[in-house]
Amino acid sequence: MPEQGNITAAIMVIGDEILSGRTQDTNTSYIARFLGTLGIDLREVRVVPDVEDEIVAALNALRARYTYVFTTGGIGPTHDDITADAVAKAFGVGIGYHPEAMAIMAARYKNPEDFNDMRKRMARIPDTATLIKNSVSGAPGFQIGNVFVMAGVPAVMKAMLEELAPRLKRGAVVHGATIEAHMPEGQIAAALAAVQASHKTVSIGSYPFYREAGPGTQLVVRGRVPQEVEAAAATVESAVRSEGVEPVRIRSEGL
Amino acid sequence: MPEQGNITAAIMVIGDEILSGRTQDTNTSYIARFLGTLGIDLREVRVVPDVEDEIVAALNALRARYTYVFTTGGIGPTHDDITADAVAKAFGVGIGYHPEAMAIMAARYKNPEDFNDMRKRMARIPDTATLIKNSVSGAPGFQIGNVFVMAGVPAVMKAMLEELAPRLKRGAVVHGATIEAHMPEGQIAAALAAVQASHKTVSIGSYPFYREAGPGTQLVVRGRVPQEVEAAAATVESAVRSEGVEPVRIRSEGL
Numbered sequence: 106m107p108e109q110g111n112i113t114a115a116i117m118v119i120g121d122e123i124l125s126g127r128t129q130d131t132n133t134s135y136i137a138r139f140l141g142t143l144g145i146d147l148r149e150v151r152v153v154p155d156v157e158d159e160i161v162a163a164l165n166a167l168r169a170r171y172t173y174v175f176t177t178g179g180i181g182p183t184h185d186d187i188t189a190d191a192v193a194k195a196f197g198v199g200i201g202y203h204p205e206a207m208a209i210m211a212a213r214y215k216n217p218e219d220f221n222d223m224r225k226r227m228a229r230i231p232d233t234a235t236l237i238k239n240s241v242s243g244a245p246g247f248q249i250g251n252v253f254v255m256a257g258v259p260a261v262m263k264a265m266l267e268e269l270a271p272r273l274k275r276g277a278v279v280h281g282a283t284i285e286a287h288m289p290e291g292q293i294a295a296a297l298a299a300v301q302a303s304h305k306t307v308s309i310g311s312y313p314f315y316r317e318a319g320p321g322t323q324l325v326v327r328g329r330v331p332q333e334v335e336a337a338a339a340t341v342e343s344a345v346r347s348e349g350v351e352p353v354r355i356r357s358e359g360l
Numbered sequence: 361m362p363e364q365g366n367i368t369a370a371i372m373v374i375g376d377e378i379l380s381g382r383t384q385d386t387n388t389s390y391i392a393r394f395l396g397t398l399g400i401d402l403r404e405v406r407v408v409p410d411v412e413d414e415i416v417a418a419l420n421a422l423r424a425r426y427t428y429v430f431t432t433g434g435i436g437p438t439h440d441d442i443t444a445d446a447v448a449k450a451f452g453v454g455i456g457y458h459p460e461a462m463a464i465m466a467a468r469y470k471n472p473e474d475f476n477d478m479r480k481r482m483a484r485i486p487d488t489a490t491l492i493k494n495s496v497s498g499a500p501g502f503q504i505g506n507v508f509v510m511a512g513v514p515a516v517m518k519a520m521l522e523e524l525a526p527r528l529k530r531g532a533v534v535h536g537a538t539i540e541a542h543m544p545e546g547q548i549a550a551a552l553a554a555v556q557a558s559h560k561t562v563s564i565g566s567y568p569f570y571r572e573a574g575p576g577t578q579l580v581v582r583g584r585v586p587q588e589v590e591a592a593a594a595t596v597e598s599a600v601r602s603e604g605v606e607p608v609r610i611r612s613e614g615l
Contacts (some may be wrong), residue, residue: 118405121563121565121582122565122567122580123388123389123392123405124392124401124402124403124404124405125392125393125396125402125534125536125582126388126389126390126391126392126393126394126396126402127580128389128567129386129389130385130388130389131384133378133381133385133407134378134381134383134384134385135381136381137378137379137380137381138380138381139381141380141381146379147379147380147381148379148409148414149379149406149407149408149409149414150373150378150379150405150406150407151404151405151406151407152388152404152405152406153404154403154404155563155565159403159404181545181566181568182545182546182549183545183549183552183553183566184549184552184553184556184564184566185556185563185564185565185566186566219546219547221546221549221550222550223546223549223550223553224546224549226549227546242570258568258569258570260570279380281380283382290436290437290438291437291474291476291478291479292474294437294438294439294476294478294479294481295476295477295478297438297439298438298439298478301439301440308376308410308440309439309440310376310377310410310440311436311438311439311440311441312377312383313436313513314513315497315513315515325377325382327376327380
């Protein structure tokens, strides 16, 4: 796929709980598909620990390189939630209680005592950042420059993603065709390489699977011009048929 | 947790299918837990696309920084499997058909015609690398320096991980206690910060959840000295009780 002018993104997942294997990250695939619907290419993901210097270094590397960076995790009320401070440090700006964030959060607690100092930490926002509203649990995320800072709890992250989406530039959506062939991928590999060589505007991926009925391969054709994706997919299907196997088109996105 | 002398690791996931959101990565959490049982700290994960320069740059950054790097994906027979070449390039070594890999693979195909040129690609191994056997589907992974190159298919990756484990240095295992408190994390946050401040050899994480019965928090105490983990966990439990909630110890690892 041509690279020029594409809108690109990286995700930075912040959290010891992912690195210890305690929690299975599902935010990445959700954000990836969400960005896909907006025509934004996810190019890199990094998972980093709850360590300020690591967050700062990774964020500065990613924000210099991609149109957008989306972070998840580390914006709660507890001592291990250090994302806001780390982001302020990465941008070289100060951090303080954001009046609007304070107002949003104060309104959530009927008993003012419940809006304690630790909860107030969630209203500390880097200078120059704008809020990302959180319709699920109140405490907002924020945007600073090209970086969007979101919660790690999936339901909250999803709400924040909906909220921030109107701020994003959109690109041409990638269309895809997924073809299942009940044969080992080594049997179709040469033909597939030939299709890729003659259809340079699409990318063709091959993903083997093993089921009780035997080995098979999912062949995925992706590209930004639907007719070219369809043409390449049809050629792949012919190649599968040439091996005496009937291909099954299991998914067509935007074709 | 003290950092000196720890054995560290990074994972590099290679694959457009993860970045497009088509495939949910589960290898990372499996490898994380596996390394945990060996006392090896997973410190970073990167997901990179099927692009040679990206693989080379990420691998060189990670292998300089951590004791071990584990890669998944991109070692199959198809044109989009470029990991072996990229790893050779990162190490500045040549690549060619590895005699033992050729023998292993040739033995799998009764009909010699089936051992076609594309399948032979899977026997191309960087110079100086040693093989990692694959008891599931034959085509081996390999180790070069401190880098272990594995398949992306979970069943194959798991078999390779078992196979390579005896080559790894082991560290002191991290022990953990997980305590569930049926209260919002903002209610326990101050007490938790105090426990963390007075128990510096452990790390305490707080992970909120939302269930029908109401909000709650999982409090995770981790550290390398079981008595210190247990002492901190007991203090956390007392803090939860002080708020009028009975804590539930849902998991104790090595205590």
